[in-house]
Amino acid sequence: MILGLDMGGTNVDALLIKDGKIVKKVTKEIESDDAFKTIFTTIESLIKAVDLKKITTINLSTTIATNAILLNKLANIALIVQTGPGLTKEYFKVAAKTFFISGYTDHRGEVTKDYQKEEIETIKKELKKNNITNLAIVSKFSTRNNSTEMNLKNIFKRDVENITLGHQMSGKLNFPRRFKTSYLNASIKPLFKKFYDNILTAFEGLGITCPLNILKADGGIIPLKEALKLPVESIFSGPSASLMGMLALSKTKKDALLLDIGGTTTDIFFLKKGEPLFLRAGIEIKGNKTLIRALYSKSLPLGGDSLIKMVKNEVKIGPERLDKALVFGGKYLTVTDILFYLTKKTFPYRSLVVKELAKLSVSLKLTNDDLAELIKAKFLSKIKKAVNLELSLINNKLVYKIAELLKGETLVPEEMIVVGAPARSFKKGLEESFKIPVIIPPNYEVANALGAALAKPTTALSMLVNTKRRKMSIPELSIYRNVDFNYSLKEAKRYLLKELLKEALRLGADKEDLELEIIEEEQFNMVEGFYTSGKNMRLKAQVKPGLRKESEFINVG
Incomplete structure (x- = not known):
């Protein structure tokens, strides 16, 4: 059995899947700031009367990394940056302590000038003085030569607990984005380690000892232990789970609009001929442009628990979520209360909803019904x-x-797939607004947990080849080796796919359920005078994100 778990901003959802069917599902509201208590009680309810030995895998999604960044709950870190010429230092001053060292590696991967030993001694003293134990080291063009970052890692590894290296974030040549990715990764590592320890303790306390995986922003999973090195990849894990869940539930091959209407936010996704879109450059979060590969999504601060209030004689929705809905014992009028009111049925705390609605409708000179519809x-x-x-x-x-x-086609949604607790209440209104069919799939209320459960391991690797210098690199794996002057594009692709397969299997992928693909390839001649002096190649390969074979039968669960 597979256990899928989604830790959202409002609820914790969990389910068990056996032979492609959902055999049990549980949803619990997060009652307080202690989300781990809710996780524990949710799993405890889920596994009652279940043979724990039959749970073979746990896949989870979480907002822990995203919220840490958005709420500025980041660790106190230091940055060591080797910018080289041409970049202003102001851009890089994002941490409490940012140290700039001399020297630089040029665009060919040649260390043109090294850093000074005196600089390193000064940094060591400052780290000790300020009790900083988390460090990020980023050198420009380290994707073409990582020697500076590796040397510095060896120098500082006894002085700090965690070290993030820029070249391991991505093989792409975008120094500002690689810097910000490294900064965020180092900043959330301590919090993610605490999350890891708590999750491990919770499951072990319940007698569950199978492999644990976490969903990444690209729709694939990675072993939770591996995520300790690159927790930044779990940013937008929640929206990723939502999209993968909707893919499993709908199986559409059309251009489609997908909505996940939650308690706090509404996430928007699009499909082109049934395939999800990816961000062109990488995630941007709170002004930080990164190289984190991610499924395309847009999150609105708009959900079922969004606060309804009056501002300057105009009714406003959100963006705050202060409490659960009145109908569930909350303190404030919310969108969910409006949806319950419009059913005209009896429900808990109906008189309180009517009272709060009347306070607003009187000032607007509207009836309660008209205001609710508005x-x-x-x-x-x-x-x-x-x-x-x-x-x-x-x-x-x-x-x-x-x-x-990229070939020039446009995306025009032919249908809409909607999940989330309020989905059914909005079906008719969405169809009238968008003029396309709206599908509410089975098990829509646990789509996120389902998406986490059914996601497959993924990874992506970049390759840079310069035959003039006879050098080849796969930065994500710290592979830097010599090649022949006549090294061909065909050889490069074959080697990259071989290393990708090895990495995917190391991360727990099923060899029979893998789809490897080259997603980017460029080759151009380097010319000196009138003669070709070598070739420059840039490639990127991925394990294509997708769903486990069990997803084929999930709608009958």
């Missing part, structure tokens, strides 16, 4: 406005990466 319409209008904006960006080729769109 609030629902505003909610839908906000979603449509956001969707139209994202479609404009996509069709103008600004944010996505998928072959059909």
Whole structure:
């Protein structure tokens, strides 16, 4: 059996899958700031009367890394940066302690000038003085030669607990993005380690000892222990789980719009001929542009628990979520309360909802019914406005990466798939607003946990080849080796795919359920005078994100 677990901002969802069928599912609201207590009680409920030896894998998604960044709950770290010429230092001053060292590696991967020993001694003293135990080391062009970063790692490994190296973040040649990715990775490592320890303790306390995996932003899973090295890859784990769950539940092959309407946020996704879109450059979060490969999504601060309030004689929805809905014992009027009111049925705390609604409707000179319809319409209008904006960006080729769109096709949704607790309540309104069929799939309320459960291991590797210098590198694996002057593109692709397969198997992938592909390849001649002096090649390969074979039968679960 596979255990899928999603830790969202409002609820914890968990389920068990056996032979492609959901055999049990549990949802619990996060009652306090102690999310681990809710996780424990959720799993405890899920595994009652279950043979724990039959649980073979646990896949989870979490907002832990995302929230740490958005809420600025980052560790106190130091940065060692070797920028080289041409970049202002102000951009790199993001940590409490940022140390700039001399020297640089040029674009060919040659160490043109080394750092000074005196600089290193000064940094060592400052780290000890300020009790800093988390460090990121980033050198420009380290993807072409990682020697500076590796040397510094060996120098500082006895002085600090955690070290993040820039060349291991991505093989892409974008120094500012690699720097920000390294900064965030180092900043969330201590918090993620605490999360790892707590999760491990919780499952062991319940008698579950099978492998633990976490969902990444690209829709694939990675062993939780591996994620300790690169916790930054778990940013947007929640939206990723949502999309993978909807893919499992819908199996559409059309252009489609996907919505996950949660308690705190609404996540928007798009499919092109049933295939998800990827961000062109990488995730941007709280102004930090990174190299984290991710499925395309847009999150709106709009959900079932969004606060309804009056501002300057105008009714406003969110973006705050202060409590659960009144109908569930909360303190404030929310979108969920409006949806319950519009059913005209009896429900808990109905008189309180009517009372709070009346306070707003009187000042607007509207009936309660009219105001409730107005609030629902505003909610839908906000979603449509956001969707139209994202479609404009996509069709103008600004944010996505998928072959059909790169060839000039446009994305025009033919249907909409909606999940999340309020999904059914919005079905009719969404169909009227978007003029396309709206599908609410089975098990829509646990789509995120399902997506986590059914995701497959993924990874991606980059390769840089310079035959003039007779050098080849795969930075993510710290592979730097010599090649022949006549090294060909065919040889490069074969070697890259071989290393990708080895890495995927190391991460726990099933060899029979893997799809490896080259997603980027460039080759151009380097010319000196009138003669070719060598070839420059840039390649990227990936294990294609997708769903386990069990997903074929999931709708009958």
